[in-house]
Amino acid sequence: MKLLLLHPLPLDGSIFSDGLRALGDECVAPTLYEEGDDLIVWARAALDAVGDGPVVVVGNSIGGSCAIEVARLAPTKVKALVLCGSKPGHRPEPQLRDEALDMLKRHGLDAAWDRYWLPLFGPDASADVVEQGWLAAARQGAESIASGVSAFHGRPDREDFLGSWAGPMALVSGEHDVGPERSRRLAERLPHGTHHPVTGAGHYLPIEAPDALRTITAGVLAALQ
Numbered sequence: 001m002k003l004l005l006l007h008p009l010p011l012d013g014s015i016f017s018d019g020l021r022a023l024g025d026e027c028v029a030p031t032l033y034e035e036g037d038d039l040i041v042w043a044r045a046a047l048d049a050v051g052d053g054p055v056v057v058v059g060n061s062i063g064g065s066c067a068i069e070v071a072r073l074a075p076t077k078v079k080a081l082v083l084c085g086s087k088p089g090h091r092p093e094p095q096l097r098d099e100a101l102d103m104l105k106r107h108g109l110d111a112a113w114d115r116y117w118l119p120l121f122g123p124d125a126s127a128d129v130v131e132q133g134w135l136a137a138a139r140q141g142a143e144s145i146a147s148g149v150s151a152f153h154g155r156p157d158r159e160d161f162l163g164s165w166a167g168p169m170a171l172v173s174g175e176h177d178v179g180p181e182r183s184r185r186l187a188e189r190l191p192h193g194t195h196h197p198v199t200g201a202g203h204y205l206p207i208e209a210p211d212a213l214r215t216i217t218a219g220v221l222a223a224l225q
Contacts, residue, residue, distance in 0.1 A: 002055040005029035006063030009152055010137040010145040017210035033140055037150035043069035060084040060206050062152045072161050080220050084172040084205040088162040090155055097153035109142040122176035122202030129207050168192040170220050174201030
């Protein structure tokens with residue numbers, strides 16, 4: 001089974017562990033900012049990157065939103081979703097979007113990192129983990145991250161789609177992420193949803209709790225056999 005790994009904002013495809021990547025017969029982890037500011041375009045690019053054959057999609061944050069979009073575009077190709085710190089619903093927040101874009105433009109990525117993304121790490125995240133996240137973001141630059149901000153805030157609401165999709169969905173939430181109870185309630189409503197809380201983690205599960213994410217994904221793959 002192929003794995004498609006989709007990164008969170010403002011990180012990139014490099015953040016996924018070797019252990020997670022090794023679970024798939026093939027693994028693709030694209031960095032999608034260069035695709036612009038439209039999440040549907042990101043999803044199409046991700047599908048092109050992974051090629052033919054069945055796939056399990058793992059997505060964190062906006063990567064989870066992109067994973068849902070990939071499943072909508074290719075519902076029979078995608079065999080399961082692992083969604084980390086993601087939600088299918090969307091309530092537009094244009095003021096927050098514009099504030100973030102203005103900060104990136106006027107004050108740069110360093111200031112936006114401190115304001116928006118550094119606080120999403122759990123309190124137990126090590127300095128090395130935070131540094132890994134920052135270096136991934138810094139490789140992209142403010143302009144690329146701005147495209148990601150626009151894509152995130154312009155994402156479609158796919159709650160109805162996810163409720164009707166037939167594949168299994170593992171909803172993974174860090175203990176210190178925003179609204180882990182929301183993920184649990186969503187999993188209870190979904191016909192094939194399961195909730196997987198991760199103690200001690202914040203929003204960025206691929207680097208904060210890589211072993212836990214690998215174990216959860218391995219279970220999803222085993223259930224498909």
